[in-house]
Amino acid sequence: xxxxxxxxxxxxxxxxxxxxxxxxxxxxxxxxxxxxxxxxxxxxxxxxxxxxxxxxxxxxxxxxxxxxxxxxxxxxxxxxxxxxx
Numbered sequence: 001x002x003x004x005x006x007x008x009x010x011x012x013x014x015x016x017x018x019x020x021x022x023x024x025x026x027x028x029x030x031x032x033x034x035x036x037x038x039x040x041x042x043x044x045x046x047x048x049x050x051x052x053x054x055x056x057x058x059x060x061x062x063x064x065x066x067x068x069x070x071x072x073x074x075x076x077x078x079x080x081x082x083x084x085x
Contacts, residue, residue, distance in 0.1 A: 006014075031037055047053075050062055 050059055050066075051057070052059055
């Protein structure tokens with residue numbers, strides 16, 4: 001880089017380019033942080049956990065693990081309630 005002073009028109013153009021880049025960055029951040037976008041990402045992530053994205057087949061291993069945990073929690077709650085009575 002040289003230490004030569006820039007022309008006012010070159011500075012104005014550089015400032016405008018910087019503003020446009022910043023505006024684009026802010027728009028991207030707003031989109032990524034919007035509740036609708038976050039909810040969509042989470043829904044996709046949850047679906048991908050239970051359904052193979054490539055083939056569309058259910059992932060029975062993950063489904064069975066979840067069912068096992070739910071059944072275990074229900075059984076534990078029933079046993080605890082009976083013991084407490």
